Amino acid sequence: MARIDLKNLAHAYRPNPATEADYALNRTNHTWEDGSAYALLGPSGCGKTTLLNIISGLLKPSEGEVLFDGKNVTSLLPQERNIAQVFQFPVIYDTMSVYDNLAFPLRNRKLPEKDIRERVMEVAEMLELQDDLKKRAANLGADAKQKISLGRGLVRSDVAAILFDEPLTVIDPHLKLLLRRKLKQIHARFKLTMVYVTHDQLEALTFADQVVVMNEGQVLQIGTPQDLFENPQHTFVGNFIGSPGMNFIPCRVKNDTASVGELRIPFRAKDHQGKTIVLGIRPEFLKLHAAPLQGTHKVSIKEVENLGNCQIVTVRFEEQTLKVKVAEGQEVPAERGFLEFPLEWIRLYADGKLIEPAMEPPPGQESRQ
Amino acid sequence: MAMVLENVTKLVANEKHIDSISLDLEPGTFNILLGRTLSGKTSLMRLMAGLDKPTAGRILMDGQDLTRLSVRKRDVAMVYQQFINYPSMTVAENIASPLRLAKVSPSEIERRVRDVAEMLHIEDLLERLPVELSGGQQQRTAIARALVKDAELLLLDEPLVNLDYKLREELRTEMREIFKRRRSIVVYATTEPLEALALGGNTAVLHEGRLEQFGPTIDVYQNPQTTRIAQAFSDPAMNFVAGKVAGNHLYLGATPPAPLLNHLSGLQSGDYRFGMRPSHLQLQRTTDSEIAFQTTLDLAEISGSETFVHVFHDAETWTVQQQGIHNYRMGEETQVYIDPARLYVFDLDGHLVVSPEQNSPAPSFRERSWPE
Numbered sequence: 001m002a003r004i005d006l007k008n009l010a011h012a013y014r015p016n017p018a019t020e021a022d023y024a025l026n027r028t029n030h031t032w033e034d035g036s037a038y039a040l041l042g043p044s045g046c047g048k049t050t051l052l053n054i055i056s057g058l059l060k061p062s063e064g065e066v067l068f069d070g071k072n073v074t075s076l077l078p079q080e081r082n083i084a085q086v087f088q089f090p091v092i093y094d095t096m097s098v099y100d101n102l103a104f105p106l107r108n109r110k111l112p113e114k115d116i117r118e119r120v121m122e123v124a125e126m127l128e129l130q131d132d133l134k135k136r137a138a139n140l141g142a143d144a145k146q147k148i149s150l151g152r153g154l155v156r157s158d159v160a161a162i163l164f165d166e167p168l169t170v171i172d173p174h175l176k177l178l179l180r181r182k183l184k185q186i187h188a189r190f191k192l193t194m195v196y197v198t199h200d201q202l203e204a205l206t207f208a209d210q211v212v213v214m215n216e217g218q219v220l221q222i223g224t225p226q227d228l229f230e231n232p233q234h235t236f237v238g239n240f241i242g243s244p245g246m247n248f249i250p251c252r253v254k255n256d257t258a259s260v261g262e263l264r265i266p267f268r269a270k271d272h273q274g275k276t277i278v279l280g281i282r283p284e285f286l287k288l289h290a291a292p293l294q295g296t297h298k299v300s301i302k303e304v305e306n307l308g309n310c311q312i313v314t315v316r317f318e319e320q321t322l323k324v325k326v327a328e329g330q331e332v333p334a335e336r337g338f339l340e341f342p343l344e345w346i347r348l349y350a351d352g353k354l355i356e357p358a359m360e361p362p363p364g365q366e367s368r369q
Numbered sequence: 370m371a372m373v374l375e376n377v378t379k380l381v382a383n384e385k386h387i388d389s390i391s392l393d394l395e396p397g398t399f400n401i402l403l404g405r406t407l408s409g410k411t412s413l414m415r416l417m418a419g420l421d422k423p424t425a426g427r428i429l430m431d432g433q434d435l436t437r438l439s440v441r442k443r444d445v446a447m448v449y450q451q452f453i454n455y456p457s458m459t460v461a462e463n464i465a466s467p468l469r470l471a472k473v474s475p476s477e478i479e480r481r482v483r484d485v486a487e488m489l490h491i492e493d494l495l496e497r498l499p500v501e502l503s504g505g506q507q508q509r510t511a512i513a514r515a516l517v518k519d520a521e522l523l524l525l526d527e528p529l530v531n532l533d534y535k536l537r538e539e540l541r542t543e544m545r546e547i548f549k550r551r552r553s554i555v556v557y558a559t560t561e562p563l564e565a566l567a568l569g570g571n572t573a574v575l576h577e578g579r580l581e582q583f584g585p586t587i588d589v590y591q592n593p594q595t596t597r598i599a600q601a602f603s604d605p606a607m608n609f610v611a612g613k614v615a616g617n618h619l620y621l622g623a624t625p626p627a628p629l630l631n632h633l634s635g636l637q638s639g640d641y642r643f644g645m646r647p648s649h650l651q652l653q654r655t656t657d658s659e660i661a662f663q664t665t666l667d668l669a670e671i672s673g674s675e676t677f678v679h680v681f682h683d684a685e686t687w688t689v690q691q692q693g694i695h696n697y698r699m700g701e702e703t704q705v706y707i708d709p710a711r712l713y714v715f716d717l718d719g720h721l722v723v724s725p726e727q728n729s730p731a732p733s734f735r736e737r738s739w740p741e
Binding site (some may be wrong): 043044141177180181184185188201202205206224225226228229230239240241242243244245282284305306307308309310325328329 | 483504533535538545562563566567587590591646647648662667668669670671672673679691692693694695696699725741
């Protein structure tokens with residue numbers, strides 16, 4: 001398995017790109033660790049498939065380099081890169097048995113039949129294909145065929161990386177959980193470098209150690225699912241991850257304080273001159289009270305959606321609409337409520353980018369974590 | 370104008386696609402058909418629209434029998450999963466097309482197109498062609514076209530299923546707003562329990578062509594009449610454990626006896642199936658009255674803001690839904706807790722015996738004094 005370095009990588013599908021908008025993938029510098037599982041996540045058209053195709057060699061980037069364990073592979077074809085790929089639809093030999101399908105990538109590399117057998121049996125057991133080994137692939141259902149595809153991707157232990165492109169799309173919903181579990185177990189056991197593209201947020205966040213969130217050709221954040229939830233580095237990430245997304249409120253800036261109504265957040269204003277400052281807080285972290293407490297802010301209640309296991313309350317605060325997630329069964333005031341903004345969950349963004357907390361909190365307020 | 374379905378059945382090659390469904394839908398209501406693929410949602414909508422004729426039963430609109438009336442003579446609009454627009458017409462022309470057919474005056478057409486386009490936030494796209502639009506904008510156009518003619522029956526067949534999840538969330542919220550003020554009967558098919566809850570209104574749960582339960586959405590959710598409905602209307606699915614009541618005590622699986630309190634206090638002795646919502650299972654104890662199960666951790670699935678922890682308990686797989694993102698190690702032993710006040714009780718045939726008490730609806734806060 002390999003470490004993957006992306007050096008000054010960028011791609012434009014048309015020649016002579018001039019502005020950022022001409023790039024399907026904007027300049028990126030990243031190191032992806034050996035043995036880690038990465039998921040590329042973003043809305044359609046964000047550049048995630050472009051990036052995957054550059055790593056696999058299906059696409060040659062117009063700028064920059066891709067290194068596998070320090071070796072420049074930018075100009076190598078997919079078959080020269082020592083990678084395994086699993087696609088959306090099963091890629092298997094229908095006329096061969098399941099066993100022969102799984103053994104094929106190894107026989108191609110002229111491994112001794114004994115080693116092949118050992119490895120095939122191991123993979124078949126992981127994917128629960130042991131009972132199907134003698135069957136012809138053509139006679140199996142779509143789920144089983146895709147399992148064979150996964151098996152063919154996993155069977156070689158010497159690959160630099162395994163790349164997955166929406167591999168569970170054709171899988172029946174109730175089997176998806178089983179296969180997600182399998183992939184997770186396989187990763188834990190073999191510490192493979194895996195790169196996974198999907199539009200399914202649950203799948204990406206469940207699969208990955210590190211999630212690469214992209215939008216409009218930019219990599220906006222690489223982080224654990226917990227990072228993305230608790231510390232989104234960009235307002236786009238705050239909104240895109242989580243349902244409903246993060247709330248954002250434009251702030252007034254005076255001296256070293258960003259304020260919304262009576263709410264005041266200290267920050268180092270001189271580092272962010274001329275930028276738009278917004279406050280971000282997730283619906284899960286806002287607390288709605290029926291009576292005023294110290295540090296709460298009066299809001300009017302616009303709507304209550306009862307989602308069964310929670311309620312989403314829409315409130316108006318300082319002429320902004322905010323969503324608050326409230327526990328199932330908690331009483332929601334009919335007209336007015338009092339909103340608490342726990343300091344440790346308030347984030348500030350300058351032109352969309354997270355501002356790292358930089359100042360001592362004012363006296364009387366708890367420190368931010 | 371109320372719509373009434375009377376014992377409507379549809380046979381296709383001797384297979385019952387719709388099995389004797391009776392349903393009353395009032396004007397100005399939002400009605401969700403909830404069920405898996407092939408549960409009969411689309412078949413039922415096609416019957417309501419008049420695209421197909423029922424094999425048996427009647428369809429009445431305001432008392433008038435429409436069963437044999439063709440779709441052309443009915444006042445109905447439909448939105449499909451696929452974004453269907455006329456490719457050679459602009460957005461404005463697309464939206465106007467049903468009004469042109471109805472020979473509405475040009476000035477009236479312009480006004481209504483503008484109104485509905487504003488409602489769906491596509492007023493700046495009116496001169497574009499569908500090919501120049503994103504998927505979300507195309508579906509907004511299709512919805513606008515269905516809304517503009519103000520039909521007495523509006524059918525939406527999984528209209529958001531082909532959109533990105535963020536767009537889906539956005540459009541769902543808007544739909545609540547849009548349909549609040551209409552007099553049409555709106556029928557909306559979905560496979561997703563969360564979508565039904567987010568849209569509110571009434572829900573009809575369909576299974577294999579049969580109507581399993583119909584009522585206000587939140588009421589069906591809170592009082593599912595069978596284990597099957599509870600399963601269908603729960604995402605993740607409801608967890609079940611066998612148990613019994615003996616004397617004044619409750620025995621869940623292999624757990625020690627617990628007292629019968631609150632909604633459980635009237636239970637007769639005997640065997641039951643107990644249902645536990647994923648959001649009511651916990652990995653930490655919060656009160657002494659909670660019942661603890663010994664389980665083994667399986668995969669934890671992570672959505673953007675929640676963690677779904679799967680655990681094994683005996684032969685069953687359960688899901689624990691947690692707010693926030695947490696990390697767990699597969700294979701570890703752990704205890705899972707449930708407050709008995711949250712238990713759903715079904716008999717061994719799967720019929721609801723009693724559901725947990727819901728907190729009474731929000732009291733009128735106007736009666737209280739509020740500091741200004």
